[in-house]
Amino acid sequence: MKLYYKPGACSLAPHIVACEANVPIGLVSVNLAEKKLDDGSDYFSISPNGYVPALDTGTGLVLTEASVVIQYIADQNPGAGLMPKAGEESRYRAQQWLAFISTEIHKSFGAFFKSGTPAETKQMSRELLAKRLSFVDKSLTGRSYLMGENFTAPDAYLFTVLSWAKHVQLDLAPYENLSRFMRSVASRPGVQQALREEGLA
Ligand SMILES: N[C@@H](CCC(=O)N[C@@H](CS)C(=O)NCC(=O)O)C(=O)O
Known part of the structure; x- marks a missing residue:
């Protein structure tokens, strides 16, 4: 491959x-x-x-x-164990996270990386990201990763898109669970x- x-x-x-x-x-x-x-x-x-x-x-x-x-x-x-088996309920939960990260977080970062994006569009993306990150932060309460205690594929995607935060002056510090998540994922050997x-x- x-x-x-x-x-x-x-x-x-x-x-x-x-x-x-x-x-x-x-x-x-x-x-x-x-x-x-x-x-x-x-x-x-x-x-x-x-x-x-x-x-x-x-x-x-x-x-x-x-x-x-x-x-x-x-x-x-x-x-x-990075994706649950097809047909299991947890597979749909993992796919739900992947779709959420793709459409609600990944795409919102796009505005910052395209040259010529109007300031108002960037501001709208910033506000939307703040809402979506609060939701993910809350979802990580009392759990290490999106799906529970085990690292799965959606965590790799979330880690990747949030690693762009520093390039767009988006401070993750107020999101305590997300900040812990980022540190923990970054330390994994893989x-x-x-x-x-x-x-x-
Ligand atoms: N819909 C695609 C979007 C992928 C995407 O946005 N890739 C970016 C890098 S993160 C890229 O290659 N941008 C260059 C371009 O679109 O010309 C996906 O979900 O994979």
Whole structure:
């Protein structure tokens, strides 16, 4: 399998899942500004929308969308317990978290990274993020991770998108549970491995 990535982007989430689940993947760096790979080839031919992550599963299937790529990788080693089995109630809860992180948190950060975003749009995103982060903070009361005491795939995604907070002057300190969560996830060996492999640690 090959994961198309940019250091620290949302592709870090499936990368963490691969490291945590001991699923071997090759990493292919993408120049997102030019939509090119290191060999000069056109990234649009891999990912039609030109964004990361994309996963070449090696079976002729190329998947995009972080929330789906994450699940595909986790399902390669079910024993690692990063995604509950399909059909179980907990699978839907994990998918609910993935969808929430994708649409309510990941997308809200987009406004800060696109050049030319009007100040009012940024302010609206900031206010929405504050509401959604309060909800996640509350959800983490009395539990180490989103799904309970065990680290699962949604935690990798949440950690990844919240690691962008420092780039947009969003202070996580008032969210005590989230701050604890970030420290705890950052200290995991699989997470450290992914960060090292992306040149971030
Ligand atoms: N809908 C996609 C969005 C992925 C996305 O926003 N990727 C960003 C990096 S975090 C990217 O590649 N941006 C460059 C671009 O869109 O041109 C997903 O959920 O995976």
